[in-house]
């Protein structure tokens with residue numbers, strides 16, 4: 001819990017609005033492995049982290065709703081009579097989208113006031129957007145007694161992103177943010193949303209996130225294009241999703257799809273298999289195998305799925321060369337954001353020094369480092385906290 005952020009949000013809310021708010025903490029996520037497998041109804045291995053969004057939400061007596069983004073020092077007033085996407089609306093569309101999708105479920109929130117802020121830089125690939133969506137739907141559910149289950153809430157968050165932001169995301173981010181558990185990772189089957197939370201112990205190694213500080217832009221059509229390719233190939237094969245497709249199936253339609261699309265689908269099939277192998281490796285405390293799977297995942301995203309960038313490839317290459325890093329890969333949607341690295345605990349500081357110097361030399365800009373702890377999902381904070 002970021003106590004200074006919490007204090008600032010509470011103070012601003014109190015100074016601006018008269019109602020007593022509910023305060024919601026909603027975490028971002030990491031993903032150990034399983035990238036772009038979620039919308040193919042496959043497996044993912046994410047965890048919620050101790051960084052995310054804090055939102056104060058209260059009922060409003062006035063005729064409108066007001067939302068304030070404390071970090072950006074921006075505020076937005078809107079009427080529940082007109083909830084439509086705003087062109088280039090940024091964070092506003094997450095807020096509007098959640099309201100619209102709650103209504104699509106037949107529930108009616110009243111006018112509200114919202115102040116929110118976070119400690120994950122947007123564009124770092126740690127799912128600040130899912131954290132924001134979840135905090136709002138969770139808060140409105142509390143405030144207006146809407147009777148939504150956690151599962152209904154994550155589907156609302158996901159649809160808000162589809163319809164108001166324009167990203168056809170899978171369910172991993174919203175799920176991890178909502179259902180995270182302290183010190184545990186979640187093996188999620190994205191087909192039926194069944195999951196298993198299990199304790200993570202990397203022994204002598206620790207997770208280090210390195211932000212390339214290249215802002216990833218999910219609404220970049222590249223994400224939606226990848227999804228469309230996967231769905232098209234599954235449809236050609238008469239399968240529900242790529243989850244059901246094998247390498248042999250792909251070879252059978254080799255002359256009907258481009259080489260590039262065949263490679264993309266191969267990546268998804270392989271990545272799905274890697275998730276299950278990674279779970280096995282974690283259960284056996286086999287960090288070496290887990291690390292190799294992370295490197296292989298990055299290799300697939302770089303050469304087959306083609307969603308990395310120069311900076312991410314550089315960071316993973318450096319990790320590969322270093323004997324104290326068991327594995328590394330880019331994380332999230334791609335084209336920027338963070339790499340996840342498994343680094344020997346007693347070499348962390350020297351590794352960070354080495355990377356920050358070489359990254360600066362190569363790209364004339366800084367990378368940033370984050371240490372994260374696995375934490376609980378979206379929850380209400382007692383106001384005495």
Ligand code: GAF
Nearest residue numbers: 035036169170171172332333
């Ligand atoms: C983004 C999406 F929001 C997720 O649903 C997932 O597809 C991820 O990219 C890639 O694994 O974070």
